[in-house]
Amino acid sequence: MTAPDRTRVRRLPEKAVTDRAVLDAILDAAMVAHVAVVDDGQPYVLPMACARDRDRLLLHGSTGSRLMRRLATGASTCATVTLLDGLVYARSAFESSMNYRSAMILGTCRALEGEELLAGLRILTEHLLPARWNTLRSPTRKELAATSVLELPLTEWSVKVGDGPPDDDPADLDAPVWAGVVPLGITIGQPIDAPDLRGVHDPTTVVEQLIGRFARPVGE
Amino acid sequence: MTAPDRTRVRRLPEKAVTDRAVLDAILDAAMVAHVAVVDDGQPYVLPMACARDRDRLLLHGSTGSRLMRRLATGASTCATVTLLDGLVYARSAFESSMNYRSAMILGTCRALEGEELLAGLRILTEHLLPARWNTLRSPTRKELAATSVLELPLTEWSVKVGDGPPDDDPADLDAPVWAGVVPLGITIGQPIDAPDLRGVHDPTTVVEQLIGRFARPVGE
Numbered sequence: 001m002t003a004p005d006r007t008r009v010r011r012l013p014e015k016a017v018t019d020r021a022v023l024d025a026i027l028d029a030a031m032v033a034h035v036a037v038v039d040d041g042q043p044y045v046l047p048m049a050c051a052r053d054r055d056r057l058l059l060h061g062s063t064g065s066r067l068m069r070r071l072a073t074g075a076s077t078c079a080t081v082t083l084l085d086g087l088v089y090a091r092s093a094f095e096s097s098m099n100y101r102s103a104m105i106l107g108t109c110r111a112l113e114g115e116e117l118l119a120g121l122r123i124l125t126e127h128l129l130p131a132r133w134n135t136l137r138s139p140t141r142k143e144l145a146a147t148s149v150l151e152l153p154l155t156e157w158s159v160k161v162g163d164g165p166p167d168d169d170p171a172d173l174d175a176p177v178w179a180g181v182v183p184l185g186i187t188i189g190q191p192i193d194a195p196d197l198r199g200v201h202d203p204t205t206v207v208e209q210l211i212g213r214f215a216r217p218v219g220e
Numbered sequence: 221m222t223a224p225d226r227t228r229v230r231r232l233p234e235k236a237v238t239d240r241a242v243l244d245a246i247l248d249a250a251m252v253a254h255v256a257v258v259d260d261g262q263p264y265v266l267p268m269a270c271a272r273d274r275d276r277l278l279l280h281g282s283t284g285s286r287l288m289r290r291l292a293t294g295a296s297t298c299a300t301v302t303l304l305d306g307l308v309y310a311r312s313a314f315e316s317s318m319n320y321r322s323a324m325i326l327g328t329c330r331a332l333e334g335e336e337l338l339a340g341l342r343i344l345t346e347h348l349l350p351a352r353w354n355t356l357r358s359p360t361r362k363e364l365a366a367t368s369v370l371e372l373p374l375t376e377w378s379v380k381v382g383d384g385p386p387d388d389d390p391a392d393l394d395a396p397v398w399a400g401v402v403p404l405g406i407t408i409g410q411p412i413d414a415p416d417l418r419g420v421h422d423p424t425t426v427v428e429q430l431i432g433r434f435a436r437p438v439g440e
Contacts, residue, residue, distance in 0.1 A: 034254035036263035043256035045300035080265035094363040143314040178423040179414040189403030189438025200398040218409025
């Protein structure tokens with residue numbers, strides 16, 4: 001289901017998007033999802049590293065956390081990913097807003113184990129640190145035992161996109177203020193060597209890969 | 221309470237921070253909080269524009285949303301703000317991570333009304349669009365009726381900060397890979413005029429104010 005009742009966009013439905021390719025593009029540009037879990041009636045929102053793999057979102061955590069254990073055992077959850085694209089300067093406070101792309105996924109998670117866990121960890125690592133996995137040693141059994149990768153199916157989701165210029169009331173158009181959009185981008189900075197660096201001293205490839213995946217240049 | 225049981229950081233407690241000034245700095249650099257609300261047992265995570273005002277976080281939404289109404293009527297919530305500062309390239313997948321600053325606030329919201337609503341909207345607008353409010357006309361009664369500003373007290377909260385270089389196992393230090401941190405920054409881009417711009421044609425002040433508040437330069 002792409003738009004069942006629980007994920008139907010009721011507010012500003014003109015911003016709702018039901019195109020699966022848009023969902024994928026948002027998730028593929030994201031590093032972190034904000035994931036809800038309810039414990040004893042209290043909701044918590046955890047930032048978790050994420051990566052899309054076909055029809056599922058993978059989430060990375062630690063096995064030691066109580067909230068992660070609740071997620072791993074099938075508690076209802078919601079994972080939301082938000083990319084901020086710009087600040088919208090309208091001629092009124094009311095029409096001022098942000099341009100963004102946001103995806104919300106509802107469902108329950110399943111904890112990966114064994115070969116699935118290793119494969120999931122590889123996908124997460126390859127997403128966040130592109131082309132890195134094959135250059136690293138394999139995780140040890142002890143490391144895998146301390147690692148949790150959760151899978152959330154992309155079945156029940158909704159996407160909202162706000163873009164474009166301000167949409168002002170015609171009566172406001174002569175207001176003596178600038179109006180338009182100030183774009184927000186993400187910059188991949190100069191790498192900082194580890195103080196105990198012994199091996200390779202050239203991070204050029206690392207940075208090029210990251211720029212290709214996550215940089216959002218906006219023209220300064 | 222700065223660290224009651226529900227917000228005590230159990231995982232990686234060395235990353236926990238109890239300094240209120242650190243909480244304030246995170247919230248003051250944030251544009252969006254991810255806010256949880258539970259409806260019929262299902263948690264939802266909503267991205268909401270946010271601004272700190274002294275001992276409270278203000279959240280902006282619309283009065284028409286069912287989930288916003290639940291928040292406004294005192295449903296338990298959690299608002300989480302996450303700033304991504306860098307990608308940590310360790311010599312193992314296990315030690316690879318992200319540098320970040322994250323704040324989680326638990327509690328219940330109160331919807332502002334009347335003069336409080338107008339003051340809250342002003343604070344939110346001044347945070348996200350610095351120095352803009354005084355240049356705009358006042359909101360109309362109808363606009364205020366369609367605007368929701370929620371207040372979440374900063375009483376029960378926790379902060380986690382991950383920073384610094386990778387922390388590798390000594391046995392991994394000779395791995396033939398680069399290791400270090402690639403910083404992530406936020407760029408304020410070139411403003412894009414509204415197509416129907418009539419008034420002021422120079423957004424320089426707007427952009428300078430935004431850069432001062434939200435840009436996170438990292439050296440490209």
